[in-house]
Structure formats: structure tokens, C-alpha cells
Amino acid sequence: MTLTELRYIVTLAQERHFGRAAERCHVSQPTLSVAVKKLEEELAVPLFERSKSTVQVTPLGEKIVAQAQRVLEQSSMIYAMASEGKDQLATPLRIGAIYTIGPYLFPHLIPALADAAPQMPLYIEEGLTGTLRGKLRSGELDVIIVALPFTETDVLTKPIYEENFEVLLPASHRWAERETIHKEDLLEERLLLLGEGHCFRDQILEACPAISQKLNSPSNTLIAEGGSLETIRHMVASKLGITVLPQSALGSETHEHSMLISRPFAPPAPSRTVAIAWRASFPRPKAIEALIRAAERCRQPVNGAIEVA
Numbered sequence: 001m002t003l004t005e006l007r008y009i010v011t012l013a014q015e016r017h018f019g020r021a022a023e024r025c026h027v028s029q030p031t032l033s034v035a036v037k038k039l040e041e042e043l044a045v046p047l048f049e050r051s052k053s054t055v056q057v058t059p060l061g062e063k064i065v066a067q068a069q070r071v072l073e074q075s076s077m078i079y080a081m082a083s084e085g086k087d088q089l090a091t092p093l094r095i096g097a098i099y100t101i102g103p104y105l106f107p108h109l110i111p112a113l114a115d116a117a118p119q120m121p122l123y124i125e126e127g128l129t130g131t132l133r134g135k136l137r138s139g140e141l142d143v144i145i146v147a148l149p150f151t152e153t154d155v156l157t158k159p160i161y162e163e164n165f166e167v168l169l170p171a172s173h174r175w176a177e178r179e180t181i182h183k184e185d186l187l188e189e190r191l192l193l194l195g196e197g198h199c200f201r202d203q204i205l206e207a208c209p210a211i212s213q214k215l216n217s218p219s220n221t222l223i224a225e226g227g228s229l230e231t232i233r234h235m236v237a238s239k240l241g242i243t244v245l246p247q248s249a250l251g252s253e254t255h256e257h258s259m260l261i262s263r264p265f266a267p268p269a270p271s272r273t274v275a276i277a278w279r280a281s282f283p284r285p286k287a288i289e290a291l292i293r294a295a296e297r298c299r300q301p302v303n304g305a306i307e308v309a
Helices: 003-015 018-024 029-043 059-086 102-116 129-138 183-188 199-207 209-215 229-237 247-251 285-297
Strands: 048-050 055-057 093-098 122-127 143-147 155-170 191-194 223-226 242-246 260-264 271-279
Touching: 003 018, 003 029, 003 048, 003 059, 018 029, 055 059, 093 102, 093 129, 093 285, 102 122, 102 247, 102 285, 122 129, 129 143, 129 271, 143 199, 155 199, 155 229, 155 247, 155 285, 191 199, 191 229, 199 209, 229 242, 229 260, 242 247, 271 285
Parallel strands: 093 122, 093 143, 191 223, 191 242
Antiparallel strands: 048 055, 143 271, 155 242, 155 260, 155 271
8 A cells, every 4th residue: 555546546536537537646547547456456345436437436435535535644744844854944943042141142133043044933042051051962952052161062162252241330339430440349349240050150250269269258248149130230220239241231221321330341351252052963054054144143342232233
């Protein structure tokens, strides 16, 4: 039994005429007739009653033809799935990003990616680096956007932009008149940092090791932990301390500019490199290429706001 034979009996049942059925199937009438007879012999039941003027489907033939129609429909779905697999931009791309990147990059990256691959559905998710790493490894996510360094077996990375860190201050802060801030000056103020597990927190502590030592002090009054950069922005606006932000987060309009100001670090300024990471075995390289092209359209200007070129 073949799909071709099933298609023949379905067409013959619809046309009730060997000649018309053969024409629809693009074969000769003897070819179709032989194939139908062969299937009847294989099943050991007659599917059609033949006469000189007409072809009738037997009662059992009606049931078998109906089932053959369902089989053909299911087989066409398999071909459709395979066709989607050939078009690497036709199935969803699942993208993850760390919390300190997603809110500032996604609003610009997603429209750029929609322009590059309009037929590709997108699923986005935010999380901690460790969580995203696990989901990338398990296949729950196809690609993640993280800060380098990021090392994982059989995972490829592609840097997409680099951004400096800046100090965020209440507008009335005594440092408002300074043009730059030295890293060591952070020890003089209450510094608001993200909680443990955020790689951005680790990067700040790495850039200023003295802060790490301060963290270990039993009488520490320097560090207050927040769950997101926007939470910390609110805290700075409320004059509860100062913080360090990546340039991309400085463009947020959460607070009026009259409430907050930012100042760059004195050289060498701490910075981070943002990159995409995906499994080397990921079978849709064209989807990754489209994401890279979209990411390359996103630029990091001096004022910190990500823009699409």
C-alpha cells in the first residue's frame, strides 16, 4: 500500500470515472486501473463496483476511502513540516536575555529582527545568566544575549556591542559639578547594587575590588541590594544612594531628567561587552545570521540610548 495508491482511490471515489480520475492524477487510465486493482487484491476486498457506464464505491470502500483521505491529509502535514524546516526563518526563534540587557535592547532589537525576518515568530524571555545558560543547554532557548565572558561547552558567541558604565546620581548630589568620577570615589557613598546572581553586580565589584572588601565588613552601610536596575533607579531618585549603570540603561525615561544625572568614570572606565550565544549544533544558522544582522543595526551612542541604524 502506497500513498500514491491511496490518492488514486480517493480521486476515483470523487470522480466515479476512471478516465477523469486518471487525468486528475496525471497518469494514464490503465496505470490507475491497475493500481486500484492491485490495492483491492492486497486488501482482499472490492472497493469499487465497476460497470460500462459508471463506477460505484462499495459500502466498505466508503470507509476505506474516508480513512485514506485522512491518511493523505496527515501525510501532507508531514510535508508541510518538512517544508518549514527547509525555511529556517519560518519557525519561532526563542531568545533569552539577562535582566540588565533585555529591557533596554529588546525594544530596538525586536523591530530590527522583524524587518530582517518578518515571517519568523519570536519568543523572548529574561533571566539570570545561570538560568539562561541552563535553558540554552537544554534547548528551551535557541539563543541568549549575555555579557562576556561567557564560556560553555559547544556554544558559540558573537559580540554585538560594547558599552561603558556610568555613575547615576541624584541631581542635587555634591558630585554634580564633576566631569568624571574615579572608581575609588564610590567608597565614599552608599552604593546601590543588584543582588547576588546578577553578572552586572559582579562586573562592578571586579572593576572596583575595594567595594568587595567593603561588602565583607560587619558594619557595612555602603551596599543596598535591589532586584532590578529600574528599582535601583527609583532608589537613587529618592536620594537613598548612588549606583552604577550600563550606558544603555541611562536612556530610560522612568524619572525626569531633573531628578537624576549621570557622570562617566575617569579613564579607564569599566565596561562590558554584550554578545549573543547559541549552541554550535543549532540547525538554523540563517536564523542566527538574521539575529546578528538585526543586532548590528542597533548602535550604542554616547548618551547611552540604543538606537537602530
